[in-house]
Amino acid sequence: MATSVLDHAGAVGIHAEKTGLWAWITTVDHKKIGILYGASAFIFFLIGGLEALIIRWQLMKPDNNFVTPEFYNQLFTMHGTTMIFLAVMPLSAMFFNFFIPLLIGARDVAFPRLNAFSFWVFLFGGLFLNSSFLFNAAPNGGWFGYANLSSKQYSPGLNMDFWAMGLQILGIASLAAGVNFFVTILNMRAPGMKLIRMPMFVWMSFITQLLVLLSFPVITVALILLMFDRLFGTNFFVPAGGGDTILWQHLFWVFGHPEVYILILPAFGIISEVLPVFSRKPLFGYTAMVFSGCFIAFLGFGVWSHHMFSTGMGPIADSVFSLATMLIAIPTGVKVFNWMGTTWGGSIQMKTPMYFALGFIAMFIMGGLSGVMHSSAPADLQQTDTYFVVAHFHYVLFGGSIFALVSGAYYWWPKMFGHMLDEGLGKVHFWLMLIGFNLTFFPMHIVGLEGMPRRVYTYPAGLGFESLNRLETIGSLILGFSFLVFIFNVIKSALSKVPAPADPWNGATLEWSIPSPPQEFNFPSIPTVHGRDPFWEEKRARGGKLPEPARVSGAGIHLPDPSYWPFLAAVGVLLLFIALMHHDSKFGPAYIFAAVSVLFFSIFNWVFEPFHEG
């Protein structure tokens, strides 16, 4: 693949590790891009968390006026949008970037510059969305932007323009990354790495990319129509002009339901890597895991209307979508039983990643069960728009996705940064997070069934919501504090500089066969794979633990050159959307023309840049 002899002088110099701002801006190294994704997404995660804490502070007591109703609308909208598009998705992208090439035995992704472009567009999209706070115009119509609440008539400010355009920018980043990783996984596998031997994280990521590729175009269209309504006065979602507001819900949820699997499937993948390693057993039911993942994704496109039972679709549609939704419990159940089967009879090592992985299984089962409750249309009609729904999706998104992402962070941290996180602090983090999480979200089931509506900035005294809401707020503070422990752990381990061995956990997959952190070229020579747990098999064949792999010179290994055109093209995308915000100003057309020029100029230079794909 890439061990060809270099055809120009100064070859060794190319592989000197580069640092400094310019090196990060021009990097096309999937590992650096992964770290950029992780760092940005974690900051957005903290912002989204802060928004959640303000929400909880407001709801701590009845008739509170800590924030205004208007600001409360902005808080819950930005909290949802941030956590989904700016935290969980890019945190998964961090693992895609850093680990997919390592897990399949490749030197980089298929399109390193496109990868950089995806990251910069994502970052600019996130900054664009959050910049709305500076104009006191943060999105305020919910993360689902229901028409015609989001139309010009009911949202006259710039708020929902920021939302629609911000999501459009983020969609471009996701689609570019989707194409890139789809091709990378199909085409860049090391010799012997057949599809049915791929690590489960790679499989789940592959399915996730398919979901991204097939669902994001739909939200793109929905957002285009909304933007046309808002910017140009069309009537797509304006009932007075004949428009149908329910069409928005259909388009949104045709995207929105696959989106929840985009959020959870990478988490399934991480758990399926962590559990075998800390149980010292291969993943139980590998093939069933692959096919249940495919089945979940397939069904995921046929259940969108279970978000819309309350719109009155009629008994036939309600029944079909109820049944399809219940069906999803089967492949998901298969996964849960396989995870338990993996630990069954294993030699369990209770390290921090394992704590979070086991926590994930327990919390995710609870979220899954309340999900099955929603699949029944009559029950859902009672639960719609109550805190019961909030409890459900936090159990799957926080108890599921975030627990798994944190598990992955503790598991792969030594590989990414070359030093271990502290085990003791990690366990403190786990227990605080588990307790805080359940204190925050479990009572929401109860207040939800008692009728407390979501998205309302306060509640009157005397309805029996007070004590449980106070408990939730206390829980949320514990939850927030648990992440301070994590940050402290990160800082402590960075300062202590205790070097991590290449294989601290007795790992099964290829990334543990190379030094921590990996060298720029990943593998001195591309490995050949003979089975599903290639590194375990190699260790067994060579009689147990292997000597620490040496850091070697990369001379003769051809890597892609750094490039600043992806960054500039991403700037062009950002400028285009800023220009669209000003389309009706005096210089509107000029702004748009200038932005398109920057974009085209960057793309042409990108295409014609002498560049070796490695």
Next chain:
Amino acid sequence: MDAHALHPATSTGIPNRKLAIWTFIGSECLFFASLISVYLVYRGKSLVGPYPAEIFEIPLVTVGTALLLFSSLFVVLALNGCEQGNRKKFLGWLAMTILCGIFFIGMQVYEFTHFYHEGLTMQKNLFGASFFTLTGFHGTHVTIGVIWLISIFIEGVRGHVPPAKALNFEMSALYWHFVDVVWIVIFPVVYLMNK
């Protein structure tokens, strides 16, 4: 296989960029499927005219459709010429493809202007909104395709697209076919089923 000799071996044997353009096209299918669905959902739902049957000029659009269909044949011949190293065949048919594309865009610009003078705007009714959005995005795709093909043509004239680099051209050709196929759906669904 000559054309792929310069590319590193991939697990599937398909060059990365070719797989990527197919993947992108797969994703674009959902984009146009959504736009066409929106058009169909709003078919016959306009509160005021002009309505489709009053305003469409089927003969003109038929000519445009034919041009686009033939351009797909031309681009195949051009790619064949490129792969054979037959410069005349490559550039000749590519020029024909580009001309067809430009005529199609011209047809659409004329049609849009005509509709505008007839009183059909995006703001007028749901037909105007969904029609201009669907065909406008298709037209944008055609325009990007024409720019892409012109870039390939200039590179070809400069001798930068030898048979070994035919994939550079093939990617734009695949995209061009896709844009054409979308129109094959739009033409009957929008223009012929116009009641």
